[in-house]
Amino acid sequence: MIVIEFTSRQNKIIDIVQEREPITSQEIAEILKVTRATLRPDLAILTMSGALDARPKVGYFYTGKPHMNMLAQQAKNIKVKEIMSLPTVVTEDVSVYNAIVTMFLEDTGAIYVVSNGSLAGVVSRKDFLKNAIGGIDVNKVPVGMVMTRMPNITTIFLEENIIEAAIKIVNHEVDSLPVVEKVTIDGKEKLKVIGKISKSNITKLFVELCKE
Amino acid sequence: MIVIEFTSRQNKIIDIVQEREPITSQEIAEILKVTRATLRPDLAILTMSGALDARPKVGYFYTGKPHMNMLAQQAKNIKVKEIMSLPTVVTEDVSVYNAIVTMFLEDTGAIYVVSNGSLAGVVSRKDFLKNAIGGIDVNKVPVGMVMTRMPNITTIFLEENIIEAAIKIVNHEVDSLPVVEKVTIDGKEKLKVIGKISKSNITKLFVELCKE
CATH class of the missing domain: 1.10.10.10 (Winged helix-like DNA-binding domain superfamily/Winged helix DNA-binding domain)
Incomplete structure (x- = not known):
C-alpha cells in the first residue's frame, strides 16, 4: 500500500x-x-x-472515487488487545472511599467491579464525584451500591478492532470500555474483564499513526 | 493525494x-x-x-521509503479551531460546589477559571474528587483555592494543528487543553480562553477520519 x-x-x-x-x-x-x-x-x-x-x-x-482511506485500512487491522491498558478491578463490597483511593493510586478514570470472576459493574470519576458531593458516607457505602450495573455497560471484545472501540466510546458517551472475553461460570455465560480501552488509548494511537 | x-x-x-x-x-x-x-x-x-x-x-x-503518511498529512491541515468544543468557564470566587454543579450541567470534564477576562486556572473532575473526599467544605471554599494555576497549565492556540494538540494531551497526561488566544489587558499579555480540545474531540475526529 x-x-x-x-x-x-x-x-x-x-x-x-x-x-x-x-x-x-x-x-x-x-x-x-x-x-x-x-x-x-x-x-x-x-x-x-x-x-x-x-x-x-x-x-x-x-469514477468519482479516487480516494481510498488508508487510515481506515490501517486502523481496521489494529485490534483492541494490541493497544488496551490493564484494567483496575475491585470487588462489590469495597467501600466507595477505598475505590476512589484505588482510582487515584492507579491514576485511572474508571474502576471495574467484579463479582465471582465476572464483570458486575463500572464506576467512573463522574459517578464518584456525584456521590461524594451527594452526601453519602463514602466510608460505609460499598461500591456495589453506586456502580452502573450489568447489562447497562458497553463492553468490547479483545479481537474487535479499534475503530469499533472508538465508535462505541463516541456513541455511548463514555470515557472507556471494559475489554472482555466470554467465560462460562456455573453453566452461565459471563464476561471476564481482561483490559480497558479509553479515549487516552485512542489519542495515543492517533499520535503514533501521525508520526512520520 | x-x-x-x-x-x-x-x-x-x-x-x-x-x-x-x-x-x-x-x-x-x-x-x-x-x-x-x-x-x-x-x-x-x-x-x-x-x-x-x-x-x-x-x-x-x-530508496527504501515508499510510504508517505497520509493520515499525518491530513491531520496537519486540521486546525484546533475546526474541531474544538465550547469551554466551560467560571470566575475564581465561585464555590467548589457550584463549579461541580456547572461541570455536571455542562457535562464537561474540565472547568476553566477566568480572572479579568484571562485564563487564571483549570479544575478537572479529578481535582474536584480529591477535594470532595479530602473533607473541605465545598460550599465555602472558592474554586480559585483548588484550581491548577497559571502558568502551570498546558494551553494550545487556535491556529495550531490537531496533531500538536494530541501530542500535548498525551505528553502532559491531561484530558483536555484550553484553546487560547493572546490578548493585551492593562498593557500585559494574557491568554483569553476561546475553546476546549479534549481526548473526546480527538476520538471523534479519529472516527470521522476512519469513515469510508
Missing part, C-alpha cells in the same frame, strides 16, 4: 475526463498537446488508483 | 531493484521477460511513489 500525489497533468486529465467522458486517450492527448505515449504512465496511475475507469473501444470514465 | 496498492509485478520490480541496484529498465525487462514498453507505467508508478529513484544513464535505485 502506497500513497502518491497526483501531478498537475494527472489532475488536468481528471478534469478533462470529468467534463467530456467517455473520452479516448487520443482525444486527451490532443487537448493536452502531448503524445499518447507520454500520457500512458499517467493514465495507468489514474486507472490503478481508481480515479478513472477505462472501457475498451469506448474510452475513459470518471 | 491518492492511495494505491502495488501490483505483484510492481512488487517484483522492487525486489529486483533492491537486489541488483543500479539496474536499467532494459535489464529489469529481460529478467521479467517483458518489453520495456510494458514496464514503463510500472516504473512511473514506482518512481512517483518514491519507492524507486531513477538516475539518467545509470538506472534505478531502491
Whole structure:
C-alpha cells in the first residue's frame, strides 16, 4: 500500500475526463498537446488508483472515487488487545472511599467491579464525584451500591478492532470500555474483564499513526 | 493525494531493484521477460511513489521509503479551531460546589477559571474528587483555592494543528487543553480562553477520519 500525489497533468486529465467522458486517450492527448505515449504512465496511475475507469473501444470514465482511506485500512487491522491498558478491578463490597483511593493510586478514570470472576459493574470519576458531593458516607457505602450495573455497560471484545472501540466510546458517551472475553461460570455465560480501552488509548494511537 | 496498492509485478520490480541496484529498465525487462514498453507505467508508478529513484544513464535505485503518511498529512491541515468544543468557564470566587454543579450541567470534564477576562486556572473532575473526599467544605471554599494555576497549565492556540494538540494531551497526561488566544489587558499579555480540545474531540475526529 502506497500513497502518491497526483501531478498537475494527472489532475488536468481528471478534469478533462470529468467534463467530456467517455473520452479516448487520443482525444486527451490532443487537448493536452502531448503524445499518447507520454500520457500512458499517467493514465495507468489514474486507472490503478481508481480515479478513472477505462472501457475498451469506448474510452475513459470518471469514477468519482479516487480516494481510498488508508487510515481506515490501517486502523481496521489494529485490534483492541494490541493497544488496551490493564484494567483496575475491585470487588462489590469495597467501600466507595477505598475505590476512589484505588482510582487515584492507579491514576485511572474508571474502576471495574467484579463479582465471582465476572464483570458486575463500572464506576467512573463522574459517578464518584456525584456521590461524594451527594452526601453519602463514602466510608460505609460499598461500591456495589453506586456502580452502573450489568447489562447497562458497553463492553468490547479483545479481537474487535479499534475503530469499533472508538465508535462505541463516541456513541455511548463514555470515557472507556471494559475489554472482555466470554467465560462460562456455573453453566452461565459471563464476561471476564481482561483490559480497558479509553479515549487516552485512542489519542495515543492517533499520535503514533501521525508520526512520520 | 491518492492511495494505491502495488501490483505483484510492481512488487517484483522492487525486489529486483533492491537486489541488483543500479539496474536499467532494459535489464529489469529481460529478467521479467517483458518489453520495456510494458514496464514503463510500472516504473512511473514506482518512481512517483518514491519507492524507486531513477538516475539518467545509470538506472534505478531502491530508496527504501515508499510510504508517505497520509493520515499525518491530513491531520496537519486540521486546525484546533475546526474541531474544538465550547469551554466551560467560571470566575475564581465561585464555590467548589457550584463549579461541580456547572461541570455536571455542562457535562464537561474540565472547568476553566477566568480572572479579568484571562485564563487564571483549570479544575478537572479529578481535582474536584480529591477535594470532595479530602473533607473541605465545598460550599465555602472558592474554586480559585483548588484550581491548577497559571502558568502551570498546558494551553494550545487556535491556529495550531490537531496533531500538536494530541501530542500535548498525551505528553502532559491531561484530558483536555484550553484553546487560547493572546490578548493585551492593562498593557500585559494574557491568554483569553476561546475553546476546549479534549481526548473526546480527538476520538471523534479519529472516527470521522476512519469513515469510508
